[in-house]
Ligand code: MD3
């Protein structure tokens with residue numbers, strides 16, 4: 529099922545459920561080589577969301593700022609390659625919403641445990657805003673909020689459940705968005721956590 533939530537933005541409910549086990553195995557393989565870690569914001573706060581990446585570049589933050597890097601700063605080696613099953617899912621979702629030819633070079637993997645959250649922000653560290661961002665939610669449900677082009681625009685709220693895929697492009701690419709504090713729960717496949725993948729064209 530497809531729900532249009534704003535110009536250029538659509539929610540594909542349950543889109544990733546058909547191959548959930550393959551997706552989780554691919555994520556496990558990435559995490560085995562590039563473990564989740566809590567990065568520091570430029571302002572000196574440790575993020576409650578744990579992160580890792582795969583692809584030709586990964587998103588990183590430290591006291592020097594936010595950026596995409598070809599290397600995992602923890603291992604000083606390249607990020608794991610983006611598994612084909614992940615890239616294919618993102619490409620199919622983007623094409624469904626009208627972004628044929630989406631070719632992500634970065635996949636940020638976010639892990640939320642109960643209590644973790646992500647404050648309202650814009651994704652603007654990418655070179656080309658004409659490409660969409662595709663997000664895949666797995667595990668515990670979360671309340672996602674998305675506002676407008678100004679931080680002060682009142683956000684709308686949506687629940688994101690296991691297997692839901694969001695595509696954000698066009699006029700919605702630079703909207704403010706965030707995730708409310710994750711509530712406790714137990715997911716049959718993932719236990720007490722939520723994993724979110726965001727596929728980006730960073731370079
Ligand atoms: C709307 N992640 O990693 S995904 C992020 O659930 C991020 O982990 C959230 O925001 C999460 O940057 C939300 C949905 C999403 C991702 C990127 C967007 C929505 C977006 C970019 C522009 C507009």
Ligand code: FE
Nearest residue numbers: 649650651705
């Ligand atoms: Fe974001």
